[in-house]
Amino acid sequence: MSNQNDEWLQEQQRVDETVAKVKQKEKFLISQVKSVKDEAEEIRQNFWEDVTVNLDEPDDVIETFTSIRQQAELLSERERSYGHVEESIETLKKLEQSPYFARVDFKENDETEEKIYIGIASFIDENDEYLVYDWRAPISSIYYDGSPGPVSYETPEGSRSGEMLLKRQFLIKNGRIESLFDTGVTIGDEMLQEVLGNKADTHMKSIVATIQKEQNKIIRDISSRLLFVQGAAGSGKTSAALQRIAYLLYRFRDSLHSEQMILFSPNRLFNHYISKVLPELGESNIVQTTFFDYAQSRFPDLELESLFEQFENSVNEIENTWRSKAIQLKGDRSFFQAINKYVLDLNESGLFFKDIRFRGKVLISKEEISELFYSYDSSFSLPNRFPLVTKELLKRLEEKALEEEQEDWVEEEMELLDREDYLKAFQHSLKGERKGKVVFDSFDQEKEYLAKQIVRKYFRKIKVAVKRYRFFHIKAQFVDFLKKASEFIHLDEFELSDREWLEIQNHTIHALNHKKIHMEDVVPYLYLSDLIEGRKSQTSIKYVFIDEIQDYSPLQLEYMKYMFPYSKFTMLGDINQSIFNKGKKPTIQTAIDIFGAEKAEIIRLTKSYRSTAAITAFTKEILQDGEEIELFEREGKKPTIIVRNDVDQLIEEITDQVNKLTKISGSVAIIGKTMKDCEQAFQLLKNKINVTLIGMKNQEIVDGPMLLPSYLAKGLEFDSVIVLNASNEMYHQDSERTLLYTICTRAMHQLIITSVGKPSRLFDAVDSELYSLD
Ligand SMILES: Nc1ncnc2c1ncn2[C@@H]1O[C@H](COP(=O)(O)OP(=O)(O)OP(=O)(O)O)[C@@H](O)[C@H]1O
Numbered sequence: 001m002s003n004q005n006d007e008w009l010q011e012q013q014r015v016d017e018t019v020a021k022v023k024q025k026e027k028f029l030i031s032q033v034k035s036v037k038d039e040a041e042e043i044r045q046n047f048w049e050d051v052t053v054n055l056d057e058p059d060d061v062i063e064t065f066t067s068i069r070q071q072a073e074l075l076s077e078r079e080r081s082y083g084h085v086e087e088s089i090e091t092l093k094k095l096e097q098s099p100y101f102a103r104v105d106f107k108e109n110d111e112t113e114e115k116i117y118i119g120i121a122s123f124i125d126e127n128d129e130y131l132v133y134d135w136r137a138p139i140s141s142i143y144y145d146g147s148p149g150p151v152s153y154e155t156p157e158g159s160r161s162g163e164m165l166l167k168r169q170f171l172i173k174n175g176r177i178e179s180l181f182d183t184g185v186t187i188g189d190e191m192l193q194e195v196l197g198n199k200a201d202t203h204m205k206s207i208v209a210t211i212q213k214e215q216n217k218i219i220r221d222i223s224s225r226l227l228f229v230q231g232a233a234g235s236g237k238t239s240a241a242l243q244r245i246a247y248l249l250y251r252f253r254d255s256l257h258s259e260q261m262i263l264f265s266p267n268r269l270f271n272h273y274i275s276k277v278l279p280e281l282g283e284s285n286i287v288q289t290t291f292f293d294y295a296q297s298r299f300p301d302l303e304l305e306s307l308f309e310q311f312e313n314s315v316n317e318i319e320n321t322w323r324s325k326a327i328q329l330k331g332d333r334s335f336f337q338a339i340n341k342y343v344l345d346l347n348e349s350g351l352f353f354k355d356i357r358f359r360g361k362v363l364i365s366k367e368e369i370s371e372l373f374y375s376y377d378s379s380f381s382l383p384n385r386f387p388l389v390t391k392e393l394l395k396r397l398e399e400k401a402l403e404e405e406q407e408d409w410v411e412e413e414m415e416l417l418d419r420e421d422y423l424k425a426f427q428h429s430l431k432g433e434r435k436g437k438v439v440f441d442s443f444d445q446e447k448e449y450l451a452k453q454i455v456r457k458y459f460r461k462i463k464v465a466v467k468r469y470r471f472f473h474i475k476a477q478f479v480d481f482l483k484k485a486s487e488f489i490h491l492d493e494f495e496l497s498d499r500e501w502l503e504i505q506n507h508t509i510h511a512l513n514h515k516k517i518h519m520e521d522v523v524p525y526l527y528l529s530d531l532i533e534g535r536k537s538q539t540s541i542k543y544v545f546i547d548e549i550q551d552y553s554p555l556q557l558e559y560m561k562y563m564f565p566y567s568k569f570t571m572l573g574d575i576n577q578s579i580f581n582k583g584k585k586p587t588i589q590t591a592i593d594i595f596g597a598e599k600a601e602i603i604r605l606t607k608s609y610r611s612t613a614a615i616t617a618f619t620k621e622i623l624q625d626g627e628e629i630e631l632f633e634r635e636g637k638k639p640t641i642i643v644r645n646d647v648d649q650l651i652e653e654i655t656d657q658v659n660k661l662t663k664i665s666g667s668v669a670i671i672g673k674t675m676k677d678c679e680q681a682f683q684l685l686k687n688k689i690n691v692t693l694i695g696m697k698n699q700e701i702v703d704g705p706m707l708l709p710s711y712l713a714k715g716l717e718f719d720s721v722i723v724l725n726a727s728n729e730m731y732h733q734d735s736e737r738t739l740l741y742t743i744c745t746r747a748m749h750q751l752i753i754t755s756v757g758k759p760s761r762l763f764d765a766v767d768s769e770l771y772s773l774d
Helices: 003-045 058-097 138-145 189-196 213-220 237-251 268-274 291-298 307-315 322-330 333-344 366-373 382-404 408-415 419-434 443-467 474-487 498-513 519-534 554-563 587-595 613-622 647-664 675-685 734-744
Strands: 102-107 114-119 130-134 149-155 158-173 176-182 226-231 261-264 287-289 356-358 361-364 543-546 568-573 600-605 640-644 668-672 706-709 718-723 747-756
Touching: 003 058, 003 130, 003 176, 102 138, 114 138, 130 138, 138 149, 138 158, 138 213, 158 189, 176 189, 213 237, 213 600, 226 237, 226 587, 237 261, 237 543, 237 568, 268 287, 287 291, 291 519, 322 498, 322 519, 333 474, 333 519, 333 554, 333 587, 356 382, 356 443, 361 382, 366 382, 382 443, 382 519, 408 443, 474 498, 474 519, 519 554, 554 587, 568 587, 587 600, 613 734, 613 747, 640 647, 647 668, 647 675, 647 718, 647 747, 668 675, 675 706, 718 734, 734 747
Parallel strands: 114 130, 226 568, 226 600, 261 287, 261 543, 543 568, 640 747, 668 706, 668 718, 718 747
Antiparallel strands: 102 114, 102 158, 149 158, 158 176, 356 361
């Protein structure tokens, strides 16, 4: 038997031993879980028997309350430990299948050599010996960063160094070693080839076994206030970010919880796509949202235009019309500063208020509110004056309510009261009697009581509105700001004339009057309202992750910093994939300007792992002055450009291709430019193939072929991509280069570009050797 086989056998033996111990532990925990579960069940069943309920005297009430609380705490403690044991069992089940994926032999100075096995979680045997180290443990970083020879790694106590004698990778499935490699500098290409050659999944997978050195830097960074990752399409930005979340939760497990992290992703489809990575690593998902969803939650009364609608609307307009200039201006940092300056001027006067009305009558006029607001000392900030004004308004409303009780309408309404209302009044009277209070002894008193109830019912709504500061007229304030904004900004820097600016204002006002708000107005509007009314920034959030950062405007970045003042930011983006935001400066520079260079770390990922070398070579040439992109050598067919004369022929071709591709590859996506294009194609395709149209309303990845617009495909990947009609007519502007690049880079194994008539001129720059033409 050769040495190599001996090694393999020895390793398999170790796997067997580890798995046996894992199973043993699992068995023990299963028995434990049963007893914890039974105990919790018993507490729940006997809950009321074990507490003493006595509500006679105030002291008894306190005692009862304490007793209930103790019992509830006991129950939740048992339930928590039940949850923990369940989680541990889940992890053990994973270890049972594949206990580890790597081994490094490490010798620290004069100490004896140690064999470190690395897996998705630590496993310690009965003698407290580490049979498996968590991939996030300090020592595990030498596997990702180092190669055989001298190595060092960071621990919370400082740096440690020694020598790495061996670096080995395993692929273990169902407790059997399927492959084993000893590797050098990088984490073996063999392993990566194997992983990347697999089919796409409806959910993203974790990359824990093959994290690359540069990605490991992203994952383990703990000092930067701003970690900015500029990475080519498919270079693992999202993957690294998710591993980073898992790492941070492990590294700071005593002080950091998943609720203290938030991830802004491009769309809900993407949220769904990445939702299994953290649970796969044994961690809970963090809050995932999209900026649109966040903003919508702040605008209950307005219909928000989404970034996608903005895209759909603006692609139809000629470039550089006033709309795209408006988007530029309203996304600029100078616009943010303009809001700051405008608000400074409101300290003494200038806030807009609304009358507080009831039944068509003004209860408290806007002038009265304004007078009240500005009666407070101007050293009080605007937000600090709001609670004071609210308190006073509520007091005045009480007086108004008393007056209102005398009005005729109250009496009329009283006559319309049904039996139930009277019964309620009667019960109230009985309650009062029990408490030794004066109760109705005359018809007048009963009437008085009912009148109070009626008015109170109506006034309740008004009071709620006052408590929510609805007396402040944010819409009018925003319009006023727009009217005065040109005092604070230089319109000519945005090539805007006064007339165009006026047109932009009218456009915004028109939308607001129809209870709508354009995407470019959303953040300025939110910020203005926050500065005036005072919004509590989210101080409990410690880490903010923003994916597809290139689509955020500079003003949005400013707002993010304002909203999460104590957070560390991880921003992931690719300037080559900017679809929406065409700011004056690259986002990376803007982010550094905003957050300051001292605490910023920039990491560039240049190697693209998603696509075959043939696809990356092709997509790279669509960009002319793109960021650096390196190929990952993985074999595959050259992309094909298929040109047909008319739409019918194109649809025939797409039908054939989808039928062929679904037989050989896993997921197939047909990607169109806009939703409208996709809807038209869907009408023509739906009776020929079983395809699902993905839109804003059904953002979920499904099995089988999908048809979706470019912006919803962001961040996703598919085994095969068919680009829907990439004709010259469809994509002809230079600004659409990045859009076309984004669509094409979704393909992992095969890329087919279709076109009615001449394909987009944006492909002209691509070497004809890099694709085949049909
Ligand atoms: N170290 C790695 N090991 C294995 N697979 C990897 C690694 N890095 C990236 N990948 C794979 O490459 C693909 C692309 O990764 P990911 O989606 O994270 O890239 P991205 O940079 O966010 O892409 P894009 O900007 O195009 O959306 C995924 O299938 C991911 O699993």
